[in-house]
Amino acid sequence: MKFYTAAIICSSLVASASAQSKIIFKGKVSGDTKGYNNVFTYTGHTTKDTAIISDGAFSIELPYEGPVLQLFYDEYDIRNNGMYQPYGVLIDKPGTYYLTTDITKGFHSTKVTGGKTPELYQSYNDQQSAAFKKVNQQLEKIYGKGWLPETDPNAAALSKSRDSLQKAIIVPMIMSFVKENKDSYVSAFAVVGYARNMMSVDELEKTYAMFSPAVKKTDDAKRVANYIQGLKSSAIGATVKNFTAVSPEGKQFDFASLKGKYVIIDFWASWCSPCRQSFPHMREVYKTFKSNEFEMLSISIDKDKAAWLKAVAQENNPWIQTLDDNSVADKGFAITGVPTTYLIDPQGKILLKEVGFESTKKGPMELKLEELFGKSVPVATTQKKEEKKEVMKAVPMKAMQ
Incomplete structure (x- = not known):
């Protein structure tokens, strides 16, 4: 972690040139910190930098390396509340941004000024929060609360109602926001994140069409376009188009080389705990069905190649590994969370898709393989009748990268 202090630069020309490649956050903090003065900022799930609140102010200077959602939290929330809710500032250009925080209300209540993109992103979050509030209010009218444990007999019905309400309330809000802000990077960022999970292909195509030509050139807009293509390509019954991915040795692995076999394609990441918890059971699956007619292919979505290689070495899985x-x-x-697995038939047709990992019973994938090969795979773990089953849900990609 790095600590930044103010520097005196005599030349305004040097200062201007320096600022062009940096992001500077200047924070103003009110309220009694009770001596808990650290402010942390990170991207993904790795703390990158720390600043100290002094006389009600702090400053953090970072290199600008491209558009980023810079997340903040503070020591005060952790010490007083035992948890924190991060505050995100969306940046698409270098510059100086100003954060105003009442420490007693939590860092997530921060307000940002100094740039159109972060200010608009804050407005989008406010609109999204209001929309989610409407969803929860409707759920509470029906079920008495907006969340139920999986053991509750109404849990499945509540989940279905939530999905329907989100499509009815949140999706129109997002599409309206994009229509009004088609020239803003915020629109692409919003859609490629949580929004795409609740949109149909038709809604995504209509939303993407609203993006201005400049926004369509951004990486996030390109991901939206790729995701739309992925939804169409990965439907059950669709034939997988050939693709390549790099091996740990740096060679391109060609999916076409597996034609004629049943193949499990496993999407995972080194930072995904459910993915790595699933591997012991997957090794049992591989041991049971490995033959000239069956293979497994892991595809990591890691952005950090070194982290991927380290995890590959640690897990030492005996099937094909690629990045x-x-x-x-x-x-x-169209992967939005990991682990996600597909079962492909010898002609390249998609038979099944599973998202997440259930550790205590056989899933559709294992049952289908048993039907195909006439062999039985061991259950992942033994379980007493009184114990509840453990379902490991997929980790969203955007949140973790």
């Missing part, structure tokens, strides 16, 4: 260096996860399979 997605050609956007296969997006444009080939």
